[in-house]
Amino acid sequence: MLLITCPHCGERAQAEFTYERPVQTVIALDAPVEVAVETLYNRANPRGWSWELWRHTHGCGAWLKLHRHTATHEVAAVALLEAGA
Amino acid sequence: MKRYSAFNLFREGLNGHKGWGPAWRSPEPARSYDAVIIGGGGHGLAAAYYLAKIQGLKRIAVLERGWIGGGNTGRNTTIVRSNYRQPQIQRLLEFSLKLWEGLSEELNYNVMFSQRGALFLGHSDSDMTRLAERGDALRCNGIDAELMTPGQVARLIPLLDMSDRARFPVHGGLIQRRGGTARHDAVAWGYARAADVRGVDIIQNCEVTGFDIRGGRIAGIRTSRGDIATDRIGMSVAGASGQVAALAGFTLPIESHLLQAFVSEPVKPMIDTVIMSQSIHCYISQSDKGEVVLGGDPDLYPTYSQKGVPYRLEEVAGQAISLIPALSRLRMLRSWAGTTDMSFDGSPIIGTTPVEGLFINGGWCYGGFKATPGAGWLLAHTVATGAPHDINAPFGLDRFAAGATVDEQGTGPMPQAH
Incomplete structure (x- = not known):
């Protein structure tokens, strides 16, 4: 289980958070169809380090960027989403 | 291979059960095969069995990184059913359920389907x-x-x-x-034994490390136990589909x-x-x-x-x-x-890939066990003929771009929603 350090709330259990999607799969509003389909559906799905969007759903509600290892569960970084990201 | 029967059980009983012999061989990989299946789970072993039995291919290998049945085949709740909502997936799982109903006799192995x-x-x-x-x-x-x-x-x-x-x-x-339910290990072992009888080489402790792709076409496969020439490969590696696809140079909606x-x-x-x-x-x-x-x-x-x-x-x-x-x-x-x-729609992917000669069976979410016989049968058909069967045609990789997803739950394109 993950222990995630929310920038607002400190160390909290994974049960408070919701996984959303890998960061690089956020689709630009003006993306051409092929790029949008590729971005929406296809995943690198790495066994290793990945940047992901999570939300502190049952806490402060903040959207977060996690740098996380998908096999060892290490969390190297937790950052707030910047404005416009 | 000694047939499992009441008569042979009686005879072996008199003989102290010394004459059964191993249920499958442990061969060294050959230099080339007519078809290779990656993944020695229930699905992969079933595909190899049906490739030999229905499709009539002769030289077939199953490559397994660990031991057969050691992945998701041994990590499920063994439930078998076909009562889904969408007609495409109903058809696939009902096809599979009908195979389940005759499986113990077919394989001469009690899969304890109840x-x-x-x-x-x-x-x-x-x-x-x-x-x-x-x-x-x-x-x-x-x-x-x-x-x-x-x-x-x-x-x-x-x-x-x-x-x-x-x-x-x-x-x-x-x-x-x-x-109902079935005995998960018995399904892998039963298919392995029946495939081995038909000459399929089941090669365990053999990890796939790369593909030999020439002009967009499969020419061979690289493994931890040497290179193998083949022009037809079926991957059935749920849980590691992304890694195997990456070796072949493409990504998956998984x-x-x-x-x-x-x-x-x-x-x-x-x-x-x-x-x-x-x-x-x-x-x-x-x-x-x-x-x-x-x-x-x-x-x-x-x-x-x-x-x-x-x-x-x-x-x-x-x-x-x-x-x-x-x-x-x-x-x-x-x-x-x-x-x-x-x-991304909760349904499996069985069909062709961007690499010619490489076929996929994966994306089963958490419902693959019930489909073991059907998915194996359909992957064998797809590998042997080079094109999907009518039953797995709706489950191609191309359905996502085409908007023809089979979304059983109606929850939209998020993997965690299904």
Whole structure:
């Protein structure tokens, strides 16, 4: 289980958070169809380090960027989403 | 290979059971094969068996990184059913269920397929409406389904909490009597033995490290035990589909998540059907050893760890105890987790890939066990003929860009939504 350090709330259990999607799969509003389909559906799905969007759903509600290892569960970084990201 | 029969059992009994011999060989990989299947789980072994039996290919190998049946084949809740909602997936799973019904005889191996019934409980008027809708859809397509009253459900499962104060009041149910459970290891071993009899080389401890692709076409495969020339490969590696696809240079609409299950200490028979629910995510059945098998929601985030979050077990146990209060007295023996290929519409992917000669069977989310015979049969057909069968044609990789997804739950393009 993950222990995630929310920038607002400190160390909290994974049960408070919701996984959303890998960061690089956020689709630009003006993306051409092929790029949008590729971005929406296809995943690198790495066994290793990945940047992901999570939300502190049952806490402060903040959207977060996690740098996380998908096999060892290490969390190297937790950052707030910047404005416009 | 010695046939399993009452006569041979009697004869071996007189002989101290010394004459059985191993159920399959452990051959060294040859330099070339007519077809190679990656993944020695139930699906891959079934594909190899049907490639030899139905498609008539001669030189076939199954490459397995660990040991056969050691992945998701051994990490599920062994439920077999075909009572889905969408016609495309109904057809696929009903095809598979019919193969299950003759499988022990077909393989000369007891897969302990027990058609004890698969029951969905309804806990509200809207649950019952949706169950009735699903039952109608099933019966229109020739698949058995029976809507049950609360009284009928109570007679079937006397231990259910049918009181007015129940956390999940039972308003009725929908049962598929032909559904049930099977012995997961026996399915892998049975297919392995039957495939070996037909000359299939089952090569364990053999990891795929790359592909030999020439002009967009498969020419061979690189493994930890040497290079093998072949022009047809079927990958059946749910949980690692993304890694194998990456070796071939393409990505898939799949995220690897995790599903847990756990069992209680063995007790005398108390639940003789498979219990599921329309509203809550909790599966309950009892194994032939007497253990109560429990499963629920996946962990809902990408992980290859095969280690689940403890709060999910708490949730499932809470739901199970609410349905059957008697379960609260049981001690849990062990839990396990499998890596699931979560696709973007909750349906599998069986078909061609961007690399000619490389075919995929994957994306089974957490429902692949029930499809073992059918998926193997269809992958064998696709590998041998180079094109999908009519039954797996709706499950190609191209359906996502075309917008022709088979979204059983109607929850949209998120892997964690299914």
